[in-house]
Amino acid sequence: MGGSVFHRHGMCADSEIGMRRLLVIFMVMLSCGGSAQTGDRQIVDKINRATSALASMECEFVQTKSVRMLNEKMVSKGKLYYRRADKLRWEYVSPYSYTFIINGAKVYLRNNGRSDVIDVNRNKMFKEIAAIMMNSIVGKSINDVKTFRTEIKDEAQEWLITLTPQTKEMKQMFERILLHFNKQLSVVDKVEMYEKKGDVTVISLTNIKKNQKTDASLFTLD
Amino acid sequence: MRVFLLLISIVASLLAVLPARAHDRFFPRQEGEKVRYAVVIEFGRGYISGVGIIASQEEEICGVVFNEFGVSVMSFSYDPRRNRVKILDAAGKLNRWYVRRIIRKDMVHVMNALQMSETTYVNEKRRIRYTFTPLDSQE
Numbered sequence: 001m002g003g004s005v006f007h008r009h010g011m012c013a014d015s016e017i018g019m020r021r022l023l024v025i026f027m028v029m030l031s032c033g034g035s036a037q038t039g040d041r042q043i044v045d046k047i048n049r050a051t052s053a054l055a056s057m058e059c060e061f062v063q064t065k066s067v068r069m070l071n072e073k074m075v076s077k078g079k080l081y082y083r084r085a086d087k088l089r090w091e092y093v094s095p096y097s098y099t100f101i102i103n104g105a106k107v108y109l110r111n112n113g114r115s116d117v118i119d120v121n122r123n124k125m126f127k128e129i130a131a132i133m134m135n136s137i138v139g140k141s142i143n144d145v146k147t148f149r150t151e152i153k154d155e156a157q158e159w160l161i162t163l164t165p166q167t168k169e170m171k172q173m174f175e176r177i178l179l180h181f182n183k184q185l186s187v188v189d190k191v192e193m194y195e196k197k198g199d200v201t202v203i204s205l206t207n208i209k210k211n212q213k214t215d216a217s218l219f220t221l222d
Numbered sequence: 223m224r225v226f227l228l229l230i231s232i233v234a235s236l237l238a239v240l241p242a243r244a245h246d247r248f249f250p251r252q253e254g255e256k257v258r259y260a261v262v263i264e265f266g267r268g269y270i271s272g273v274g275i276i277a278s279q280e281e282e283i284c285g286v287v288f289n290e291f292g293v294s295v296m297s298f299s300y301d302p303r304r305n306r307v308k309i310l311d312a313a314g315k316l317n318r319w320y321v322r323r324i325i326r327k328d329m330v331h332v333m334n335a336l337q338m339s340e341t342t343y344v345n346e347k348r349r350i351r352y353t354f355t356p357l358d359s360q361e
Contacts, residue, residue, distance in 0.1 A: 065292040069310075070277045070284060072256060074292075095357050096260050096273065098290040111271050111290075112260065172313075173293065193292070197311065201292035 040152040043159055050186035057082045057187065059208040063092075068198035080205070087219040103219040110221055117221075148177075158182050158189075185210075247356050249336040250278035259354040261287050266349065270295055274354055276336075283333065296325070300333045307333065324348060 058081045065074040078092040092098040101108040107118040147170060148163040161179040165171045173195070180190035185208055193201045250257050259274040272289035283300040296312040307329040309322045316325065324345070331343045332352045343352045 063292060065273075065288060067275060067286050067288075069286060069297055070256065070275055070279075072275055072277065074258070074273060074275065076290070092290055095258075096290065098271070111262075195294065197294070199288075199292075199294060 040150065043152050043154065044150075047159070047181055054082075054187070055084045055211045056214050057208065057210050058212065058214060059205045062204050062206070064202045064204075066200045066202075068200075081214055081218050083214050083219065087214075089218050099221070101219055101221065108221045115221055157184065246339075247358060248339045248341070249333075250276055250283065253278050253280065258357040260357055261355075262351075262353040264351040264353075273357070298326075298329055300329070302333075305330060305334070324350070328352060 058079070060077070060079055063076040063078070065076070066072075067074065076092050076096070077094045078090065080091070081087075081089040086102065086104045088100075088102040090100045097110075097112055099108070099110040105119060105121055109116040109118070147165065147167050149166055151162040151164070153160040153162070159181040161181060163177040163179065165174050165176070175194045175196045177194070178192040179188050180192075181187070182189040187205070187208060187210070189205045189208065191203045193203075195201075246255075247257065254277075256275060256277040259276070261270070261272050261274040263270040270287075270289065272287055272293075272295060274285060274287045276283060276285040281301075281303070283302060284298070285300070286297045287295040289295055294311070294313055296316055297310040299308045299310060300306070301308075307326050309326050309329075312322055312325070315321060328343065328345050328348075328350060329352075331345075332354060335341070335343045336354060341353055341355050344350070345352075
């Protein structure tokens with residue numbers, strides 16, 4: 001493939017959907033998407049100001065997937081690193097090893113020893129992902145009324161944001177998404193994703209550290 | 223004849239007190255059992271990876287596959303008596319009728335392989351490779 005860095009094992013469309021889902025998760029963690037009522041608008045502005053001030057973040061996460069059909073829960077654990085303006089590392093450590101890294105124009109994937117490198121300039125979907133990331137990172141509010149309808153509930157310790165998909169693609173993935181924005185920490189510390197068939201995925205962030213120095217090597221595959 | 227019947231009775235009694243079949247880490251054989259897998263489905267230049275859970279429920283086996291981020295890929299049921307798989311749900315391009323048909327037939331082979339404690343099945347004609355590795359073997 002000449003000078004292309006596109007690995008011969010490209011990502012299939014279904015894994016791309018998974019990537020989109022991850023980006024949706026991260027996008028809404030950093031900002032607040034969708035339309036909002038006037039009162040909600042002020043909250044959204046507060047959230048966007050807080051996230052715009054975020055230079056870096058690292059935390060641990062616990063992901064719980066509830067499979068309704070089998071009455072089963074699958075718990076995964078991992079770590080997340082973010083650095084402004086275009087670097088993200090999402091790494092699962094248990095019970096499987098899987099790493100997803102965005103670093104500028106490159107997306108790196110590692111799955112139990114198998115590695116893939118994707119040049120976003122040669123892959124439209126990943127270019128879109130990178131653009132979303134960039135807009136999120138520079139603090140631009142994701143006011144995409146076409147993608148989500150937003151409702152915000154002001155709780156004591158948090159703002160509870162309900163995102164209802166409006167597009168066909170998002171509707172296929174989610175019935176609704178709940179974001180828990182921690183007022184004290186000024187970050188989303190919990191995301192709940194509800195699928196139409198009843199499955200639920202909950203991601204809880206813990207041990208959140210903001211604006212600390214992060215090693216550049218975290219955003220490449222060694 | 224009486225001795226023969228007596229021997230049969232003794233053998234039957236012995237079989238009745240044998241311990242229950244040991245847990246099979248590759249395949250859920252007893253009702254209520256569940257097995258988790260690291261799943262990789264390779265085809266052409268692409269692949270799907272994630273987690274699979276297969277459970278024994280009443281008289282059939284049910285399974286789901288979802289990727290690392292929790293996005294559902296497919297769900298299916300397997301009837302061991304008829305050795306048939308039914309694809310209950312499939313995401314994206316897997317949901318096309320000709321793809322479902324291929325996967326449905328391939329998953330029968332996957333179920334058979336797991337029952338033989340084998341983790342891999344390859345559809346040579348379509349060049350699709352299915353790998354279901356019990357997760358406890360990776361932890």
